[in-house]
Amino acid sequence: MQVTRIKPFFILLMALMLSACAEAAHPNLVITSDNIEQMRAAIDEPGRFKNAFDKQRHMVDELIKHPIVVPVPKDGGGGYTHEQHKKNYQLMYNTGVMYQLTQDKRYADYVRDMLLAYADLYPTLDVHPKRKVKAQNPGKLFWQSLNEAMWLVYTIQAYDLIYDALNSSQIKTIEDNLLKPVALFLSEGQPSTFNKVHNHGTWATAGVGMAGYVMNEPEWVEKSLYDLDKSGKGGFLKQLDILFSPQGYYNEGPYYHRFALLPFVTFARAIENNEPDRAIFQHRNGVLLKAIYAAIDLSYNGLFFPINDAIKSKGTDTIELVHGVAAAYALTNDNRLLDIANQQNQIVLTGDGLKVARALDNNLAQPYQYQSTAFGDGSNGDEGALVVMRSDIDGEQALLFKPASQGLGHGHFDKLTWQFYDRGNEIVSDYGAARFLNVEAKYGGRYLPENESYAKQTVAHNTVVVDETSHFNGDVSVGNANAPTLDFFETTDKGTVSAGSIDTAYAGVQLSRTLALVNLPDLSRTIAIDIFNVIADQAHQLDLPLHYQGQLIDTNFAIEANTDLLKPVGKNQGYQHLWQKGQATPEAGLARVTWLNENGRFYTQTTLTDGTESFIFTQIGANDPNFNLRNEHGFIRRVRGVSQHRFISVLEPHGEYTPSKEFTLNAVSQVSSLEYSEQGSLSLIEVTVEGRQFLVAINGTEDAQANSTEFSYKNHQYNLDDRLGVYVLSNH
């Protein structure tokens, strides 16, 4: 009101000064003043946003009843002071939001007092007593600076949210004694972490960059974006360029993807709100949005595909992805994202969260369509790929194929492995990480020793092991330097097919695998075809394990069971953890293994064997003195002393076991014949299912433009226009 009476010249001057000082409005990071106005209005109306607010307010009110506790740092991860400081930053953030939404000064006072308590404590601190010796990333409040950066990401937002309730002396104390020192400690104080192109660097740059916006330090923003020396060799933009593939795939896999996403989305949102001209969400063809979509696409039944070090219960409802989906929706208005938001069943109290809540209230959600996709791996998308095949013609199915790169220290030695999912369940499974997160009795809640000795080893996965030795002989740096190749990927109405290969997992050994999820015409069902070809320059033992979820029901060959004495299958490289429950060498022809899962569906793997493959039936749990491993089942197909072998099999979901209703349907495999042949680069699989004969043709030509091919099979002519052809041979 008063401003309008001031002369225009003076207004201009003021605007210039404000701009020069960059004395920003508060709040203006993820949540802006504009957001706040709308959010305040929204909490007065019924709907999802108000519900989320009421719930959060109740929680905050309960927590701030207790006195503020800012303990002197003492404990490592999981310990008391560690957990208390984690709780503190989350509470400061949530209480700050409450202050903005309610304008109740009680909330601002609480955050202020906690910040002042930290401002008292922080100057007295040296590096943390529980830091790792020689590590370059100690924290002060926490044993490692990663947690300190997370503390800053939350705390700087909390500070921003209550800024307008502080007097200048409080501002000076908090900024000078706490926030600026923390930001400097995390940037200039440890360049190797700050400049590192790694998710630890993302947290640091996000925290410091946002501190720059809030405390008017534009240089900090520049350094966060472009490396401390502003060379662009490190920093947030470089992280966006390197850590994601062009399709948005994160090199370590979805479990760490999810973890890394939060600082990316948070800082990007703050950049967008402060400096929209940087067009951060358009950077690299919108890679950050692609990364959010990729996190969704790399899930099944709400859970992330558990490749590499992954805890299996993490999924799309994780808070990181709740923020991610909210940001993506606000930027794209893609109503399919609301389907995911609905499943997440959580509304974040931000401007983006409000937009999602309103859209859900207005029933705008559209079904999210999961696609079959090959996610190129590596910064340029050329270090192999993670392939997802989907089908919904016979219940929701997914086949995951992994000709992807090692994925750094959390990667597993599982080149070309696969997993299969049906009707919401894991069928052919991956162990994931051996870890009980935060369970002190289980190795302090850290990765268990068995994560190294079993879960990472090749035999723990569904891919070929040569001479009982893991890929790259278990050397991460060799693995990181040698990615597999994605040979081809195609998805049509006939199904999805992909092939990948690697010749560096073992010296002198070429591993090539082709997997296809094939729709069978007229039958409204699918089969998964697996052809694993090994060519070596000398004789080896080749093992192809398959880990399944369920109980063995039947085999069409006799198993010599080890009924009263169990020994491990091997000595090292994961084999020492597998009990050998039985063995068999089926005659040439079809070898069937049928199991039943807990949800009452049967699965049969039919192997076309030449009589040289032995089957070893296994259960995880040997050499596990602390009972750390889950005792899951599998079988290993083994050939010995060969320099060439092709493992050929078909996986078939079938039937139903419903004892509660006393019926059992199709408990027996309906694949009654299987033949394999090749014509040049064509692989031909003839398979009889339910008495109907099908011919599946896969064109493996290296010519990327694989054009239409003609071929003759059993005196008939066929045309193949794509990679994958499915032909009905007979229908009786």
Add this chain to the structure above:
Amino acid sequence: MQVTRIKPFFILLMALMLSACAEAAHPNLVITSDNIEQMRAAIDEPGRFKNAFDKQRHMVDELIKHPIVVPVPKDGGGGYTHEQHKKNYQLMYNTGVMYQLTQDKRYADYVRDMLLAYADLYPTLDVHPKRKVKAQNPGKLFWQSLNEAMWLVYTIQAYDLIYDALNSSQIKTIEDNLLKPVALFLSEGQPSTFNKVHNHGTWATAGVGMAGYVMNEPEWVEKSLYDLDKSGKGGFLKQLDILFSPQGYYNEGPYYHRFALLPFVTFARAIENNEPDRAIFQHRNGVLLKAIYAAIDLSYNGLFFPINDAIKSKGTDTIELVHGVAAAYALTNDNRLLDIANQQNQIVLTGDGLKVARALDNNLAQPYQYQSTAFGDGSNGDEGALVVMRSDIDGEQALLFKPASQGLGHGHFDKLTWQFYDRGNEIVSDYGAARFLNVEAKYGGRYLPENESYAKQTVAHNTVVVDETSHFNGDVSVGNANAPTLDFFETTDKGTVSAGSIDTAYAGVQLSRTLALVNLPDLSRTIAIDIFNVIADQAHQLDLPLHYQGQLIDTNFAIEANTDLLKPVGKNQGYQHLWQKGQATPEAGLARVTWLNENGRFYTQTTLTDGTESFIFTQIGANDPNFNLRNEHGFIRRVRGVSQHRFISVLEPHGEYTPSKEFTLNAVSQVSSLEYSEQGSLSLIEVTVEGRQFLVAINGTEDAQANSTEFSYKNHQYNLDDRLGVYVLSNH
């Protein structure tokens, strides 16, 4: 309308004639003409009944498209002709209902034609080719007469439903060539089954009795009710008197209870509709209604407690109990039953079903309150009991205690065993039956050999095994003759306590167990106390196994794990099926075993040991050449060479493991001390939980009128008014 013009005298005469001829109205078994009128009206209005009708009609329409197939009997249980005849009787019944509801003659014609096809076939049949040699109960359509009786129960109802669409020649053919011969074959033709006080007898008497109502053979009704010689030594009423305890408990346990319930409810409903004066539902203080309630009360989270030979997925939504609940609701108007009907999510197309549907449509359902109850076992309720303890102060919990009798041939040798349930899950578990129902590859779908060699054996349960020998040395007839004693049962706001004992399971050995599910004041949580006392006249080895669902997390003593060689724990009586994964002998004091279940809750059993108890950690699966057994975990507490021992332990649910949200709470047991002492018949358990000291007193006096007692403990005086007392000793 016309009747009103006929003279009263003539009306009386007609009524007398009708009565004399007993030419009953049709239909008039479970479904009556009155029902039909209301049901026809109901399918014109939206609601659950119409929905159920539409669904059923669609199913029937699909099925009657196909030609009628009435094959010559050839196959045994599970085979083609067996399954076809089962399908036929179900389809005839459902199609008959459709005829009555729609009055569409197509349906009646279909049933008529099938009945005529059976009338053609039946006179040509001798006893079934797959009958058991020397068995006294062969069928003609089926290998055993049990199935033939089931056929009659459904078919006589189908016939009744389409009766009014038949001409007299068809009636004659069907009754003379089919229905009467079947009824005679099942009654006069095999007296030993018909008169047997057993569920096979129930099916036979239900079928024959209903045939008597429909075909005007009142003698058949009499014989069905009172034995072929009408002595009352056998027959339906005797079955009601003997097979259920006064509380409605069925001697074989809930799994077979459910199976037996259908013919009881069906025939009783037909009796009620035809001869209400028999007051069948009031018989023996309403035992049939009590039996329906008992079936509900013997479930947890919708599934029956799996004692004896039970397949675990059977629960209250089984069709037998859908009929049972409908009948019970129609008779009682108890709106709590609607809670169960709601969970069943299935409406039967009967008059009773309509009543349930309407009540549900009108939102009359009240929560069903599960109570802590001791179900007396045996005809007089004095052959032990099955005890259910419930608590809902910390999530829904149930403790099942089994001082019940053997339960005939499907009974397990598990006297005084227990099971524990928490938050919807099995925690301390029973194996149930070893069987894959109808899965041909698994021993033809029958009970597996491992049902005898493992599942029935004592070591497969959570009760004491003496000298590695099962109770009664595994002899069913000895078991049937020797029930345990229920020493006491009490439930108050302090919790529930019960004790049972048996001195016939082993010669010269007295087994006594006291179990209590105790509410801890102020903590809003429970603990389960288990005191198992063994007194023998000479030295023995005593084993107390505990089978748990989940993964071992921690023990407070070192386990010597068998890491690279596994052997079975023993040679016989079930021990040969347990791999010995490790062993330990904790020092005197508290020995803790903590496990984590799949739903992220921790459980700790704390044993008070004098240092003589060894712990043997086991996994099921040894000597199982066909991989028939589930590989579940357990541990056995063992003492050797003792004539007296008291096993004392506390089970404590605690904490939460939620890796998806990255938090773990209270993974460590909060029971920090445990002391046990006795004063006369008083057992005193002092336990510290979350730092608070409690004293639990259990008065085990044989005086049933156990009046208030005074006692002194650590220099304080206490009053105990009931069996169970819980006192807070300190609160810091």
